[in-house]
Amino acid sequence: MxxxxxxxxxxxxxxxxxxxxxxxxxxxxxxxxxxxxxxxxxxxxxxxxxxxxxxxxxxxxxxxxxxxxxxxxxxxxxxxxxxxxxxxxxxTTTPLCRAQDIKVSSERQDGPPYTHIILTARNTSSHRCEMAGFPHIQFLEGHKQDVPSVAKSKPAVPTVLSPGDPAFVLVKLSDGGVHEDNEVVNAFQLILEGDSTVIAVDSSAGGGLAVDPAKTLTGYWTTELRNGADDF
Incomplete structure (x- = not known):
């Protein structure tokens, strides 16, 4: 058990x-x-x-x-x-010079005989402006055509004038000497490119200018007269 x-x-x-x-x-x-x-x-x-x-x-x-x-x-x-x-x-563009912006005077070059004059346009304004192209000149009242321009005298850059600066133009009057076609001019007129205002230029000094309308030529406005380009 x-x-x-x-x-x-x-x-x-x-x-x-x-x-x-x-x-x-x-x-x-x-x-x-x-x-x-x-x-x-x-x-x-x-x-x-x-x-x-x-x-x-x-x-x-x-x-x-x-x-x-x-x-x-x-x-x-x-x-x-x-x-x-x-x-x-x-x-920014430079405005064109207008008649009210400049004062134009003339001066005989070389001579006698005086065959050319130099036009001087001085900027009398308070701003810059461009003397574009060439002056449209009329020497005689009976000869209404503008004096032809000489292309080779055109400057490579625009002629821009600051206040007080001058621009110049050479203008041919005749081939020189006494000629029956020459006329004495004591004053003449011109207008600027882009402006229709007539500018009167006194040329009476020295007995006036002997001008042959068939021989007249004008250069372009430049900041200086350049040999070669302005010989015509």
């Missing part, structure tokens, strides 16, 4: 030990199951690690955007400034 009870108790103890072992195994698997979120933590760590990179990327993009905007603004301003400058240069 005692042997049977001991056997039964041993069986119960063995069963209990087996149950405890199984419980322990199950408990260990439970621990592993609780450790399952570890991959999630790993993913979280990866997300956290990538977050600075994303932030850096965003910051870089943002910086690049501002830098680009700044560059565009700078270039745009420079371009606008250049355009403004260009527009100012193109829009």
């Amino acid at each position: 005692n042997a049977s009870r001991r056997t039964a108790l041993f069986s119960v103890a063995a069963s209990a030990a087996l149950a405890l072992s199984l419980t322990a195994c199950q408990s260990g698997e439970g621990t592993k199951a609780e450790g399952a979120p570890a991959p999630v933590a790993k993913n979280t760590a990866s997300a956290a690690a990538s977050a600075p990179a994303a932030a850096a990327t965003t910051t870089g993009t943002d910086t690049g955007t501002h830098t680009g905007a700044g560059t565009a603004t700078a270039v745009g301003t420079a371009h606008k400034s250049d355009s403004g400058s260009a527009g100012a240069k193109k829009g």
